[in-house]
Amino acid sequence: MKEYKEIQVALLGLGTVGLGVYKVLQMQKEEMQHKIGTEIKIKKILVRNLEKAAGKIEDASVLTNNWQEIVNDDKIQIVIEVMGGMEPARTYIMEAMQAGKQVVTANKDLIAADGKELMDQAKKSGCDLLFEAAVAGAIPIIRPLKQCLAGNHLSEIMGIVNGTTNFILTKMAQDGMEFEEALALATELGYAEADPTADIEGLDAGRKVAIMASIAFNSRVTFDDVYTEGITKITASDIRYAKEIGSVIKLLGVARNTPEGIEVRVHPMLIPERHPLASVNDSFNAVFVHGDAVDDAMFYGRGAGELPTASAVVGDIFDIARNLQYECCGRISCTCYKQLPIKAMDDICSKYFLRMLVENEPGVLAAVTAVFGDRKVSIEQIIQKKKIGELAEIVVITEKVKERHVKDSLKAFEEMTAVKKVSSVIRVYGE
Structure with missing residues (x-):
């Protein structure tokens, strides 16, 4: 020594x-x-x-x-x-x-x-x-992934890894603010930069997910591999509907190691109120890890500052x-010894929440469900609670389906005169 x-x-x-x-x-x-x-x-x-x-x-x-x-x-x-x-x-x-x-x-x-x-x-x-x-x-996650959890085959990392967007979504949920109002407050309080693009468009979280996925799955993942979608389209109406079905909306980074390849994505997601990440509010971050030996573990704390x-x-x-x-520098070097493929976003399966404005006439709901059915999208639930002028607002929650099939359905809706607008498309957490 x-x-x-x-x-x-x-x-x-x-x-x-x-x-x-x-x-x-x-x-x-x-x-x-x-x-x-x-x-x-x-x-x-x-x-x-x-x-x-x-x-x-x-x-x-x-x-x-x-x-x-x-x-x-x-x-x-x-x-x-x-x-x-x-x-x-x-x-x-x-x-x-x-x-x-x-x-x-x-x-x-x-x-x-x-x-x-x-x-x-x-x-x-x-x-x-x-x-x-x-x-x-402040949250220790790199060292646990490389050392403390090295005895595991890790299959999933999911987390809230951007404090700015979590603060904004918390204010929208708790105080009924719209996105722009909550962003202005975040800027005033110093949670958001003068140019908040990297945060609100999911880019900051995408970089963090790439790093964690590389370490957890022992295979190189770069930022370019990560699908990123921000929170700029989330509205107070989406937040209210989520609450009605017992969920909250969070910007989540998700990395999964599947037999078909690594899924790496950042986007808003409805998660059940009972999930541990649902109670992570304001500028706090949390990372949820699943491994074959550890089972589930969650790391929580201040994510910035x-x-x-x-x-x-x-x-x-x-x-x-x-x-x-002790003259032992360099003892833990790069852990990316595998070359796993990155799974295409179109092949990833999720449940979906879609909010739509349609003509308030007989047969419209049947036409909407037919579009989904023809494109291999099964429906779990349809909610119709209010009218906006002469139009009806409906919320469709799908079963777990491939991204490509939802995209095909959205293209079909663009050509339907009875569907005036698809206001929101948000993924829903599912095992």
Whole structure:
């Protein structure tokens, strides 16, 4: 065992997460020796604007805008990337590992797209590349999937992995808000970015699902493999109908390992009120895992924010600090040793909730059900409760059917004069 009085690190970025990491390391200063047998010292912080960053921390002498001062410093052993984005973050991480430095990152965009190349370099360099904070903020999920649950064949991961959309849907359900009103509140409270596209269109969750699926099923899944659909079309009416049938609507990331291939998708879904994920509200996240030995397990907590995300980053830093002292860095490398196919979205089976406006005349319901029947879509339930002007609003809930057959039905409805509008199409959770 090597004994270190201190381990020197460099922090790339001093935004929300970077400042959180700085604060948590300060908060842990007195206990580091007891927890990891050494002290973590921030030697350099890479920023774009030195003057702006100087007002955020106690000792501005650690600030630099020159990457070479970090990568060429042999005393810096760990590089912590919390800049975000693809470049220059990707170049910095690759160059850090090529220089023999260990790396911690919170960069889901990068891991979801280029995880294989990064992990290959980590293995080649004998380095740790840890990214617990890339998926669900403070919630430990990467390490459990790679280590604690390694004795399982995992078949399903399903979760709420975006706090912004969960906050919006919670406000719509609890306060009767429409989507735009709830989004405005989320922006005002700081849950949503000025440009919320990545959150509300499901892109952020899609990247996280790609990462979790790769690890859980030991086969490479990239963001491009993930079907993504956001919550912008969800209305207060959909929320009310869901409640009437004992369900709630959540934006879920779903990954399943099936005999036909891996299903990876993000979309709104009706789930029963009794399901554990149904009670996960506001900006909280939760990940539900099923394995052959563990059966069901759920991980719950804060999915984003300055200190929750920093908690995961610092956990990785501490892990690497222990590895450095026992000279065992790089012991857990890429776990994607399989090459499983990705299942086409058209072949995935789900139940569906469809809300439609139709002419309020005899025979229309029979015509609608005939369209479904001709296209192999079985109906579980039809609800007709109200009129909108001269039109009737109906809700159809199907049995479990293939996506392609629902699409075929929707095309047929476009040509029917009696069907004026298909207002909503939302998948329904089913075993």
